[in-house]
Amino acid sequence: AVMRVIEEPRQATTDVPDAEALIQEARQSQHKRRLLIGLVVLMAIIVSGVSYAIVGRPSARARHTRTSSPTKTVAAAQTGSYVSPKDPYALAFAPNGDLLVVDSGRDQILRYLPSGKFQVVAGDGKRGFSGDGGPAVRAEIDGPSGIAAAKNGTVYFSDTGNGRVREILPDGIIETVAGGGTLPLGTKVVPALRANFLTRWGLFGLAIGPNGQLYIGTNGVYRLGRDGMLHWVVGEVVKPPRTWGGVFSNPAIQSDFIPAVRLAFDGKGDLLVAGGPAFALYEMTRTGKLRFVSHFRGDGYWGSMAEDAEGTVVASLRNGICRILASGTCEPIGPPPMAGFSPLDAALGKGNIFIGGTGVAVSKDGVIYVDTNPGNTFTSVSAILDLRPNGSVVALWKS
Numbered sequence: 001a002v003m004r005v006i007e008e009p010r011q012a013t014t015d016v017p018d019a020e021a022l023i024q025e026a027r028q029s030q031h032k033r034r035l036l037i038g039l040v041v042l043m044a045i046i047v048s049g050v051s052y053a054i055v056g057r058p059s060a061r062a063r064h065t066r067t068s069s070p071t072k073t074v075a076a077a078q079t080g081s082y083v084s085p086k087d088p089y090a091l092a093f094a095p096n097g098d099l100l101v102v103d104s105g106r107d108q109i110l111r112y113l114p115s116g117k118f119q120v121v122a123g124d125g126k127r128g129f130s131g132d133g134g135p136a137v138r139a140e141i142d143g144p145s146g147i148a149a150a151k152n153g154t155v156y157f158s159d160t161g162n163g164r165v166r167e168i169l170p171d172g173i174i175e176t177v178a179g180g181g182t183l184p185l186g187t188k189v190v191p192a193l194r195a196n197f198l199t200r201w202g203l204f205g206l207a208i209g210p211n212g213q214l215y216i217g218t219n220g221v222y223r224l225g226r227d228g229m230l231h232w233v234v235g236e237v238v239k240p241p242r243t244w245g246g247v248f249s250n251p252a253i254q255s256d257f258i259p260a261v262r263l264a265f266d267g268k269g270d271l272l273v274a275g276g277p278a279f280a281l282y283e284m285t286r287t288g289k290l291r292f293v294s295h296f297r298g299d300g301y302w303g304s305m306a307e308d309a310e311g312t313v314v315a316s317l318r319n320g321i322c323r324i325l326a327s328g329t330c331e332p333i334g335p336p337p338m339a340g341f342s343p344l345d346a347a348l349g350k351g352n353i354f355i356g357g358t359g360v361a362v363s364k365d366g367v368i369y370v371d372t373n374p375g376n377t378f379t380s381v382s383a384i385l386d387l388r389p390n391g392s393v394v395a396l397w398k399s
Contacts, residue, residue: 080120080137085110085397088371088384090304091359094149099361099369101384102157107141109157109168112384112396121155122168129162136174141166146262148206148214156206156214163198165206165216165224178216178224179203185219190230205274207263217260221273221284234260234273234284262304267311272324274305274315281305281315283328293328304370308362316357316370320344321387333368333387343393344385348372352379369396 087105094100099112100121108123122136123144131139142161149155153170156177164179181194185201197203197218205217214224221234262274271284272293281293304316305324313324314333320342322330344354357370368387372379382399 080122082117082119083108083110083125085118085382085384086399087373087382089145089358089373090147091361091369091371091384092147092149092155092306093361093363094155095151095153097364099363100147100149100155101371102144102147102359104143104145105382107144109136109141109144109147109155116396118397122157122166122174127161129159129164131174132166132176133173135172136168137172139166139174145202145204146206146217148208150208150212150214156208158203158206158216160197160203163196163203165197165203165214177214178222178230185222185230186232188232190222192224192228192230195230201259204259204261205263207265207271209265209271210269215263215271217263217273217275219259221260221263221271233271234290264305264307264313266307266313266324268326272305272313272315281317281324283324291328293324293330304357304360306361308366308368309364314360314362314368316360320354320356321360321368321370343391344370344387347385347393347395348379348381348383348398352381354379354385357385 083106085101085103085106087103088101089104090102092100094111101110101112101118103110106123106125107127108125109121110118111121112118120137122139123141124131124138126140127142128140129142141159143159144157145160146158147155148157155168156165157168159166159176159179162179164176167175167177169175176193178192179195179197181191182196183190183194184196185199199219201219203216203218207215209215209223213226215233216222216224216230220232222230223233225231260273260275264272266272266283268286270286272281273284274281283291283293285291305313307313308323315322315324315330317330321333323333325331342354345352348354354370354372358373359369359371361369363369366389370385370387372381372383372385384396386394386396388394
């Protein structure tokens with residue numbers, strides 16, 4: 001026989017919850033928790049957005065300084081238009097081999113391409129000030145003068161009319177690195193972005209020192225330190241030297257330099273400065289003293305300088321182009337223009353005589369590039385010329 005055991009169902013009680021009710025209550029609690037979490041996340045996003053709007057995004061300079069690559073071509077991310085130069089004023093080579101041209105007539109920075117064209121690197125052609133933090137090709141510039149290129153591809157130029165030194169980062173973004181403030185120069189240390197370059201001395205030559213830091217020529221020479229400060233290197237006159245020649249007894253910071261128009265470093269790390277009321281060329285030795293090198297033109301023009309691949313400074317002087325030797329003398333390159341009709345004169349055309357260029361640059365293979373400006377020469381044309389090691393001269397461009 002099979003015994004069947006039948007269990008009577010238990011009676012529900014008021015103190016024992018129903019299983020379905022518990023499941024439903026759990027689902028409702030989970031739903032509420034999800035809603036609460038979502039609300040908290042949404043509030044966090046809103047608060048973060050408001051804080052971002054109030055505080056502001058990181059500066060363009062900080063963002064692009066972090067992301068810029070030293071292997072990129074200057075302004076590679078921003079394509080400028082092709083133009084014809086107007087008044088070339090200064091030249092420099094970028095690390096990638098681009099010949100950079102300061103065009104004071106166009107208020108733009110150009111680069112010369114192997115195709116023979118000139119492309120805009122900075123400036124929209126409108127004289128004024130705008131564009132920091134954005135593409136350099138859309139920025140307004142006023143009367144650019146000096147130019148220098150760092151090893152990482154950053155290009156610096158003197159935006160003289162705006163009293164600023166500005167940089168073009170390798171990705172084509174433009175920023176101010178010095179000037180635009182109200183603090184007077186003349187003290188030994190000045191915050192770079194608070195300095196006032198809109199003075200009677202103006203803002204001129206630039207150079208990259210052996211330490212990779214930027215040197216700025218105005219009422220003397222200042223070094224832009226990594227601390228964001230301008231450090232006085234060569235100062236304005238305290239006691240003018242009585243004679244021109246030898247090494248001055250005054251330290252460089254107390255010597256006659258108003259203004260310092262052109263700067264260059266040689267292979268020894270010595271700083272060469274063209275300027276002063278005598279329109280002369282000086283060398284600041286490693287002892288901090290100044291040595292007289294040569295006179296430039298005496299009519300308000302100081303010439304130009306550039307370091308070649310061997311560390312020798314090439315200068316464009318009143319009597320032509322020369323190399324500045326370790327002895328402090330200038331060795332002429334080619335026949336002086338005033339001594340007769342030279343290849344430089346021939347490149348300019350009949351009736352034009354080359355006497356010193358407002359800009360000079362030397363390529364890695366030894367080709368010397370110079371520009372002319374009718375205001376500073378006996379020529380009626382503006383031109384960019386290159387002087388080959390074999391003595392031949394080619395005009396890259398003429399007005």
